[in-house]
Amino acid sequence: MKKKLAYIIISASMLCACSKDFTDLNPISQRNVNAFYKTENDMLIAVNAAYKALQMNGTYNQSYWIMNEMRSDNTDGGADNTGLGADLNAIDNFNENAATAELITTAYLDTYVGISRCNIILSRIDAVSMSDNLKNRIKGESLFLRSLFYYNLAVNFGRIPLVLKEITVEEGKDYPQLPASEIYKQLVADLAQAESFLPVKYTGLDLGRATKGAAATLMAKIYLTMGDKTSAIAPLRRVKNDYGYTLVTSYSKIWGIANENNVESIFEVQFKGGGTNTGNAFTNAFSPLMIQNTGAYKNRPTAEMQAAYETNDQRFAASMNPINGPLNAGRFILKYGTTTAYNEGDADYNFIVLRYADALLMLAEALGESQEAYDLIFEVRQRSGLGRIDSSTPGTFSEKLLRERRVELAFENHRWADLLRFGKAAEVMKAQGKTPRLLFLIPQRELDINSSYTQNPLN
Numbered sequence: 001m002k003k004k005l006a007y008i009i010i011s012a013s014m015l016c017a018c019s020k021d022f023t024d025l026n027p028i029s030q031r032n033v034n035a036f037y038k039t040e041n042d043m044l045i046a047v048n049a050a051y052k053a054l055q056m057n058g059t060y061n062q063s064y065w066i067m068n069e070m071r072s073d074n075t076d077g078g079a080d081n082t083g084l085g086a087d088l089n090a091i092d093n094f095n096e097n098a099a100t101a102e103l104i105t106t107a108y109l110d111t112y113v114g115i116s117r118c119n120i121i122l123s124r125i126d127a128v129s130m131s132d133n134l135k136n137r138i139k140g141e142s143l144f145l146r147s148l149f150y151y152n153l154a155v156n157f158g159r160i161p162l163v164l165k166e167i168t169v170e171e172g173k174d175y176p177q178l179p180a181s182e183i184y185k186q187l188v189a190d191l192a193q194a195e196s197f198l199p200v201k202y203t204g205l206d207l208g209r210a211t212k213g214a215a216a217t218l219m220a221k222i223y224l225t226m227g228d229k230t231s232a233i234a235p236l237r238r239v240k241n242d243y244g245y246t247l248v249t250s251y252s253k254i255w256g257i258a259n260e261n262n263v264e265s266i267f268e269v270q271f272k273g274g275g276t277n278t279g280n281a282f283t284n285a286f287s288p289l290m291i292q293n294t295g296a297y298k299n300r301p302t303a304e305m306q307a308a309y310e311t312n313d314q315r316f317a318a319s320m321n322p323i324n325g326p327l328n329a330g331r332f333i334l335k336y337g338t339t340t341a342y343n344e345g346d347a348d349y350n351f352i353v354l355r356y357a358d359a360l361l362m363l364a365e366a367l368g369e370s371q372e373a374y375d376l377i378f379e380v381r382q383r384s385g386l387g388r389i390d391s392s393t394p395g396t397f398s399e400k401l402l403r404e405r406r407v408e409l410a411f412e413n414h415r416w417a418d419l420l421r422f423g424k425a426a427e428v429m430k431a432q433g434k435t436p437r438l439l440f441l442i443p444q445r446e447l448d449i450n451s452s453y454t455q456n457p458l459n
Contacts, residue, residue, distance in 0.1 A: 068415060076300060114149045157440055210267060273343070299411075313407065314385045315408065335412075361409075420438060442454075
């Protein structure tokens with residue numbers, strides 16, 4: 001199904017051409033802000049601008065795949081590193097510098113832009129005259145989006161400032177770094193409220209907005225990240241039993257423009273190419289030079305990633321081109337339309353953030369080794385032509401589940417967080433000959449602004 005919310009987000013992005021100060025919707029000291037946020041239509045534009053922050057280079061358009069896939073053992077720049085500039089190469093090898101790693105600084109800043117847009121909505125919407133149903137829905141969307149932004153920050157940076165209201169730039173300097181554990185506690189509370197406010201689904205032009213299922217799935221992921229498997233079970237059972245999701249019958253049918261926002265999709269970042277300022281850049285970044293004139297070939301599946309698939313696993317052909325594949329272009333990612341030419345930075349493919357197969361595997365993780373957990377894993381595996389695994393299958397339950405998550409969710413920005421959550425990041429990356437950092441370095445500009453902030457360990 002063709003994306004719908006992207007068309008609405010265009011209305012927010014069009015403002016970018018008029019006034020950057022206005023569309024940042026950022027500190028209250030900016031000149032246009034106090035004349036805005038007065039009407040129902042203002043709040044709809046504001047929440048669309050919060051969704052627009054998901055398309056920024058510092059979020060899902062670029063930095064997040066670098067931080068969550070390239071940082072891991074799933075992808076790198078290839079044996080020749082021809083696709084990597086100095087910044088990417090440093091990140092891939094855990095050698096980035098806090099003062100010069102522009103991609104990481106951009107991730108930090110753009111993520112807080114998204115958080116700021118959500119905070120302004122939540123700080124101002126109660127004063128706006130509008131229906132309670134729409135007001136609560138916009139609150140729920142803003143709480144979900146803010147939680148998604150904070151989750152990405154907390155996983156990758158650890159200690160970060162937690163800002164929950166509209167503030168000025170000067171006020172921002174007074175916010176201390178909090179440990180990720182404190183961030184997560186706030187997020188699960190916010191997501192519980194978001195789930196109560198949000199609808200089960202949307203139709204028409206609102207398709208693609210945050211839903212109850214999106215809030216519940218992210219909540220469960222955060223509980224698992226906190227190590228609280230028991231609390232993750234209830235929201236995952238709601239996703240499984242109450243919200244109408246199901247697996248798409250063929251793994252290959254998850255991907256492609258015609259299949260966007262399908263019955264398995266829980267939340268996607270909506271992109272719309274064609275000169276709308278809402279196209280994606282990652283399709284071109286993943287594309288081999290020989291396929292597209294604009295292909296940059298920056299993010300390539302590793303040999304270990306290729307070897308992780310079992311024989312006859314149908315997910316393989318839908319996910320990546322092998323080193324000696326039919327296109328004879330080396331290993332590259334197939335999930336995001338990398339065989340069709342697009343203008344640079346203007347491809348038409350969505351980025352799936354959460355989907356039902358992830359929720360099923362998380363429920364198995366929350367339950368622990370049991371018949372029900374193995375049944376859930378088989379539900380995911382059988383779609384790709386594979387048989388059951390059980391307690392007699394070699395490896396621990398965690399090792400088997402982590403491998404299953406790796407091949408099911410390859411290139412979808414889950415691998416680095418999974419390695420951290422399963423306690424395997426250091427072991428796996430050392431096996432690749434690297435000296436890993438479990439957290440990214442806090443950008444130097446943040447340390448310069450606030451002398452009380454501390455840097456993350458260098459190794």
